[in-house]
Amino acid sequence: MKHSIWSKPFYYVFAFLIASVSIYPILLMILSSFKTSSEIFTNPLSLPETFTLDTYKSLLEQVPFMTYFMNSVLVSVVSVALILVTSSLAAFYIARFTFVWNNMIFFFFLMGMMLPIKLGIVPLFILMKDLQLLNSLWSLIFMYVATGIPLSVLILTGFFRTMPRELEEAARIDGAGNLRILWNVVLPLMRPALGTVMIIQFIQSWNDFFFPLIFITDDLKRTIPVGMLSLFGEYSADWGALFAGLTLASLPMIVLFFIASKQFMEGLTQGAIK
Amino acid sequence: MKPAMHKPLTLKKQRNWKRLTIHLFPIPALIIYGLFIVYPLFAALTYSFFDWKGIVRGEFVGLDNFKDLFTLQPFSDLFWNAFGHNILYFVLQMIFQNGLAFILAYIIYKKVRGSEFLKIAYFLPRLLSVIVVGFLWKLILNPNYGALNVILEKVGLEDLEKAWLGDPDTALISIILVNCWYGLGFGVLIFLAGFQSIPKELFEAGKLDGAAGFAMIRRIVLPLMVPSIMIMTVLTFIQSFEAFELVYAMQGSQGEPYHSTDTLAVYFYRLAFGGSAGGSTTAVGLGSALAVVLFIFISFFTALYLKYMQKKQVDL
Amino acid sequence: MKKMKAISFVAFLSLILVISACSSSDTGSDGGSEDGTTLTIGSWRTEDKASYEKVIEKFNEEYPDINVEFKPSKNTEYNTILNTALQSGEGPDIIHLRPYTPGIELADAGYLEPLDGLEGLDQYPEETLAASKGTDDKQYGVPLNISTTQMFYNKKIFEEVGLEEPKTWEEFMTLNKTLQDEGYTPISLGTKEGWLLSLAHGIIGPAHYGANEFVDNITAGETEFTSDEFKSSIEALDELKQFFPENYEGLGMEDIRTMFFTGDAAMFPLGSWEIEVLREMNPELELGFFPMPSAVGKEPTITTWVDGSYAINANSENKDAAKKFLQFMTTEEFGTMFTEEFKMISAIPGIESDDELVNSLGKAVEEQSTPYMMLVHFAGGNPSTKATIETELQGMYLGERSPEEVANAVQDSAKSWYEPLK
Helix, strand or coil, rough: HHHHHHHHHHHHHHHHHHHHHHHHHHHHHHHHCCCCCHHHHHHCCCCCCCCCCHHHHHHHHHCCHHHHHHHHHHHHHHHHHHHHHHHHHHHHHHHHHHCCCCHHHHHHHHHHHCCCCCHHHHHHHHHHHHHHCCCCHHHHHHHHHHHHHHHHHHHHHHHHHHCCCHHHHHHHCCCCCCHHHHHHHHHHHHHHHHHHHHHHHHHHHCCCCHHHHCCCHHHCCCCHHHHHHHHHHHCCCCCHHHHHHEEEEEHHHHHHHHHHHHHHHHHHHHCCCC | CCCCCCCCCCHHHHHHHHHHHHHHHHHHHHHHHHHHHHHHHHHHHHHHHEECCCCEEECCCCCCHHHHHHHCHHHHHHHHHHHHHHHHHHHHHHHHHHHHHHHHHHHHCCCCCCCHHHHHHHHHHCCHHHHHHHHHHHHCCCCCCHHHHHHHHHHHCHHHCCCCCHHHHHHHHHHHHHHHHEEEEHHHHHHHHHHCCCHHHCCCHHHCCCCHHHHHHHHHHHHHHHHHHHHHHHHHHHHHHHHCHHHHHHCCCCCCCCCCCCHHHHHHHHHHHHCCCCCCCCCHHHHHHHHHHHHHHHHHHHHHHHHHHHHHCCCC | HHHHHHHHHCCCHHHHHHHHHHHHHHHHHCCCCCCCCCEEEEEHHHHHHHHHHHHHHHHHHHHCEEEEEECCCCCCHHHHHHHEEEHCCCCCCCCEECCCHHHHHHHHHCCCEECCCCCCHHHHCCHHHHHHHCCCCCCCEEEEEEEEEEEEEHHHHHHHHCCCCCHHHHHHHHHHHHHCCCCEEEEEECCCHHHHHHHHHHHEEEEEEEHHHHHHHHHHHCCCCCCCCCCCCCHHHHHHHCCCCCCHHHCHHHHHHHHHCCCCEEEEEECCCCCHHHHHHCCCCCCCCEECCCCCCCCCCEEEEEEEEHHHHHHHCCCCHHHHHHHCCCCHHHHHHHHHHHHHCCCCCCCCCCHHHHHHHHHHHHEEEECCHHHCCCCCCCCCHHHHHHHHHHHHHCCCCCCCHHHHHHHHHHHCCEEEHH
């Protein structure tokens, strides 16, 4: 048989091998966070001898972790919502209409990804100062929306284009306006793409540490990555604490992902055109 | 599907009105993006035409910075050195990240048992912050205490043990592979979304045709996957040439060792902001010139590629 | 169903917007506490936060109306953050200044307030003030601390093997061989991070190029980096690699520190700031140091420089209050507290430390110090000469460069900007 190479056992071994490579380093990070430095050096792969949360306790005592967490949630949720609204409107326009300037607009959005945004940090800082957004979470939200738009427009435009025109035409004949077509026809069908954009942008806003570093000076307005990273300098010698810090910086996102993953994944699979 | 109950406007007027409102759709995105990305970037691009003393802008010097970038040593050597690394970055990512992601997405799409688990597993690394990824892998690749060398020793491959990040022959490749590890899940998601938007009937039709395995993928699936392939290629291209964070987190602002992991964006950062710790000087003019060159290069090839893909799509 | 979802999403969103609106409305009250002024201090020393709070408490005993906030940011991004803020007319009132070139650059750019007539400045020796003196010859910073680099050693290992602190270069080399024969890694040094290499050259180099005499000559333009003296200092570094740990090309700061405090390695060429870290990681460690014995018949040397100064932002609205704080930093009271609290050598002359090791280092500084030449004199140029020697030495350890080529590259780099060598 021609497709014997694709027979099931091969599928499995291959796919699960790669999955273990994906997961193992993360497991290692979590396990190592319970170890002492010398345990890590002498036996990096073994299970920790004792499970103690002391390292975590001492790390958490030093930072207002809940405040960081709330800031991160707030910034990420608002950013993602704004990104989804603005990008799907723009992508709908670019993908479903054929105005002469559409390609230009599309490319204009892409351009934002082609320059390191760090280049513009001084004009940005002055802009934020003029808008009185320095040291405010809104500076972060605007930055994440603005930096998220190019990627989201790229993904959504790509997928909006794949939708058969007939569905849209049917709705148009029924007298539906553009907004209604987008909301009732296009978006429900595009749930895999929307879900992807949502996850990616949420992670992106959650994990960024450059903008908070520059725009936020107040410790209580920091987000998780910046808050946790400021601890690293102190623990560079203590690998156990270091791993615990890395885990703490990552755990909220992992937990959130597991809570939401059912939703995400359902959205991803159900939205497919039948 | 309720028809409008009353019509204050004639059908034609209403149509015109609707035709106009559509132009409002891209406006919110354009405003936010224009204000916070385009404006500051273009304001900063003008830096490249000035002479800089530290962080103070001097006089207008035209294209001198561009000339220096390509003619003055060590700047020109550093540029080409980094440029080569970016190309390797792109090629390896296309193979090990996107190629793999395509195959894995297909496996998941075929709904093998445990595909839900696989999806989550591939995506997990992507949840971490790049800084965390860098730190974590630095510890794993550590020559004396790191997990990788210990594993190699346990399975009897001591000969392969290495100072992965300290040896110029393996440092860059290690970093790129870590980047693939990090980005694999995203590729899987995009390709999976692509597979899922292919109407099922086409697969069925393919089967009736007698197309099997790779033949079906090539003849039927691939053409319909053009949007997701386009997305991943454009993204990987741009991201490879903007590669910064992982190199910076793992090898510092000098692209150590001996510039063997230097990329254009790291080189840019070093010029524009100085080294990571004190004691290093800045060359804002040269840095901005480098950013301009990078921008022209990326946008040219992206535009070319998009044009080509568009033609391909029309051909279908 | 779908509608419910949409509605609850919108409700959730608006709730968040309301919360964030509330939380951002209290930003306005940041201005100052009661009627006093609020000073902010920017720094890269995140690890010193607790100690600075004690310093501020002390300061407030005298000036209760001045509210001081110490706001450090991540070490590696500090310059970017500070420069961005300064260029936009913002930034902290009091700035922790990187020593020498980067700090002086800020002064020359007009971002710092000159400290003319600040009481207490005259007590510092000229070399100390040089770390933050502008090219206009005005003083912009109050020097905070002196850092030293030297060879640390593990006293227990030395005792066990029967070794003494070396008095000559030959003794140093034999000592290395003995340690190696006994199964210890003699010198804990890795070459993955370039800054460690210029640091190591700062410790070992003077023994070969002839310390201060060479520094005087090169800064006067009377010798070159291609001279035999300097070349031999690079060759010495090359020769020492036989005593480095296995896989040294892949080892960074954390690794070599770990090898030293766990007792795998006997010597550790690094700076005074490591003392606290080493003790914390291994309280049992018996830590000693020795000045580098000369290979050319000179006195042994300890390498020193000013590691940081404090300056005032020219854009600050609270310059008077800031000056009061800087003045406080020149007092003996502050100096004593600083050495005790931070376990570092205060830049204020004559301050004794209660820590024996720090104290003997301080003594050694007064008697046999040589400057960290690459940082103090050659951190300029682009890429800086200091960065050049770091990269080139890395190349040498990877077998891509000969010591001679390293010396040539350093000379080329210095020649491109350093006036006396042009």
